[in-house]
Amino acid sequence: MSSYRIHGATGEWEVVIGLEVHAQVVSNAKLFSGAATEFGAEPNQQVSLVDAAMPGMLPVLNEECVRQAVRTGMALNAQINAWSRFDRKNYFYPDLPQGYQISQLYHPIVGEGVIEVLLDDKDESTAKQIGIERIHLEQDAGKMLHDQHPSYSYVDLNRSGVALMEIVSKPDMRSPEEAGAYVRKLRSILRYVGSCDGNMEQGSMRADVNVSVRKPGQPFGTRTETKNVNSVRFIMAAIEYEANRQVEVLEEGGTVVQETRLFDPDKGETRSLRSKEEAHDYRYFPDPDLLPVELSDAFLDECRETLPELPDAKRHRYEQELGLSAYNASVLTADVTTARWFEELLAATGKAGPEIGKAASNWVISDLFGALNRLGRDITDSPVSPKQGADLLGLVADGTLSGTLAKQVFEIMLETGQDPGRIVEERGLKQTSDTGAIDKVIAEIMAANEDKVAEYRGGKDKLFGFFVGQTMKAMAGKANPQVVNELLKKALG
């Protein structure tokens, strides 16, 4: 679909991108120990003797991490391997206490799958399938601090042993935008499944970015791997930079070196990590401390049954059942917390279908999101609850509030956290449909503006708006605009 091309001196170049996303599995305890995974603890306080690789310590697999990986695989329409196994990846680094990472090379728990991404949220025709190569479970490493002491680096093992899913894509992406859309979609699915919180700032999700370039139609070029890029923006920038760098190298007659690189967000460039490259030979072999993982049908069934409705299905349902526009449906389903909030709101209205869908989605997207944006808040700490939002929509639907009044009430809700019913009651913000009162006001206005009445009756239709405005003003905005319209028409003749 996308025809992203780099225009070099020798012609056009195509970019080939594959991503290895490391996603921290949502679990209470670590992959092989009973220590906590929570973010932000004091150094080395979430470390068991197993995580510190004390002599004689042994790993015991956390079932929840397996379940999460399987559910993730199912959400990506991937093949689930009922028989998988852990291998050791051997290398030395102070953040790796065992001297090896327990990972899965030969027999990963999840095989091939696929993710559909939309390059344009509003346009289904921009859909593209990105292949998933595999998902495997592995241990995270600890953390090092290099700037605390002149001659020492400090090692904190709190993260050591936390479960990661490594989600490896096929080299199916062809532009930074596709890569960005892929990561956003993947994050969305992971958050729906609940297997990863997707928090890239805290490092819960980070990507190794594999980039190569080629002339269209030619075989794949040599790729480089830019490690641990931790935002969608940086991923796209790294690809952009790396692809252009490679084109430049090739056009100058050089060759791309297969190597590990690092992205520098300050400079927006990648640089070689050749120092670490040397002598990498991970000597993978099956971990003899662990037996093969064999998943029963019952376990797999349970994983399948606990899968929620996923974003694509939800988007289609919103369009069909609620009559939402493609745009609204896509905005409301992109993130699971938004979708959940929206559905709680719908449920609280007690109504279903397009009758409520349109009004509710418009209110959420324009009024609520606008307010949250202004307040710098997330939907999870919205000052207005779904129930309160539903009440507000109800007051509009039954004619108690006009659109203008509703906006006024909403502002008060944001400020005070009070229920809309109470606000309407206490502040007398109810709109009136009392024809007697409105007729009385209309009569007064007509009497005070006899000239304008004459002009209107003489054919100056535009003056109708003037009478409406005057009436509403006199009614302090609380008159039902529809009733005002009807009565005015009658009175003006």
Next chain:
Amino acid sequence: MSVDAATVRHIAKLARIAVSDEEVAALEPELNNILGWIEQLQEVDVTGVQPMTAVIPNTLRMRQDVVNDGGIRDDVLANAPVAEHGFFAVPKVIE
């Protein structure tokens, strides 16, 4: 297959064991002797044989997702050659 001095050094580097010239000179024939001897395994016909995964039939049990460990920093650091401010300290790593 036989190893030369450069290979001995390379393996030692992978294993992070410093080796002096004398040690390399001693290791080279020793390793070749042992490797030459284990070479005989190549003559075994293993067609259709799966590599052993579990020596005694047994299935992997899994633990429940319960936090029941950690919070033992003093124990974790008790035997550390150098520990400061709750961290292990190692010679500075230049990234």
Next chain:
Amino acid sequence: MSNLTDLSIAAIRDGVRDGSFTAREVAEGFIANVEKGRSLNAYVVETPEHALAAADAADQARTSDDLKPLSGVPIGMKDLFATKGVQTTAGSNMLGGFKPVYESTVSRKLWDAGAGMLGKLNMDEFAMGSSNETSAYGPVISPWRRNDGGNAPLAPGGSSGGSASAVAARLCPGATGTDTGGSIRQPAAFVGISGIKPTYGRCSRWGVVAFASSLDQAGPMARDVRDCAIMLEAMSGFDPKDSTSLDMPVPNWEAALSSDIRGKRIGIPREYRIDGIPEEIGRVWDEGIERMRDAGAEIVEVSLPHTKYALPTYYIIAPAEASSNLARYDGVRYGLRGTSDGGIDGMYQATRHDGFGSEVKRRIMIGTYVLSAGFYDAYFNQAQKVRALIARDFERVFNEVDLILTPTAPSAAFALGDKSSDPLAMYLNDVFAVPASLAGLPAMSVPAGLDGQGLPLGLQLIGRPFDEQGVLNAGLALEERSGFTHRPKAWW
């Protein structure tokens, strides 16, 4: 009461129970022997206070009728088992001064059963060796001497050499051992005691310093079969902290002990008759076969065709696993840290150069090599396939027979220094022990006779998975008929 240290574990237990003597008297007797026996270099740490505390607890328990299976029995603990607050070094400089903050499951079970600890027993460094000469604490000396008048110090075998020497010399009535490729059985044979390696997974590996995870098994070493059964019962059992632990009840091996093996079929593997081993080994084996027949067993010649490949298979798999298991000794979190001005890699290399002895380094190098890029399939994967074939050999033979009887080791104890310069010659010591290790089978050595120089020789019984009872019973039958009562004369 000096003869208390000549009593078996069963006799000590029973004597404490019926009040013939106190547990304290027993502990004091052994503590005195430990002190007298220091020249054997069997103990690297002595813990008399631990043994006495357990003894006092036992004497207390007797008054309240609250005795446990091993109340009153002091034992020796191989230094491979992590013991809380007590230095645990695996015989290596690498772990010099290391005091675990945790207790291994096996040692915990023994203390829970009422046993006390006399000390930590010397061993080959990280359990890599067959003579106890690779220990950072120097070799253990066997209490045995040849009857030729020469007083060459002999190897007690390894890697559980300290355990072997201590039990044989009455420095403890029983000791823990670990067996990766014969490290319980071969030393037991060298010093004329019994030792059993149970089915892989019977004893938890949690808290046992790892050598080769898929092979390591703990087991008891004691003076007779019954004592082995008693200790093994206390040491075994499911441990959720070890993923390879067997989730099975522990049988009452001692209660079911019986030397009545009438009708049992005992296999004699043809391939274990190898060239170049002393004729006396064959003689003791033949005598053993006769004794089994005499006990009513049926003797069946069997074939284990892949036997000759067991040792090279072992010397790929064990070093490969070890090279990875020992990567954690990097000078960061515990143990030795070497000094170097070469940054972090320099620190690693200095640490591992200074901390490991030459045999350990050799095996790490071999293991690193066979796993390295391009060699994995040719070596490690091939070895795991051959290992499957070796296990299959046993499986097939166990369709025909109940047990297999072989020599334990291809020679009697050799003199210290005899083989330490030739790694391959040393590895050949385990030629009979290794196949059962590769297949995870229960296997036991019992003393069966003396060679021409008056040194003990052992026979090995190998059983089906989980059939420790069959192995122990046949061991008992052999023990009764061998009437092996020889013991080293105290010279130390």
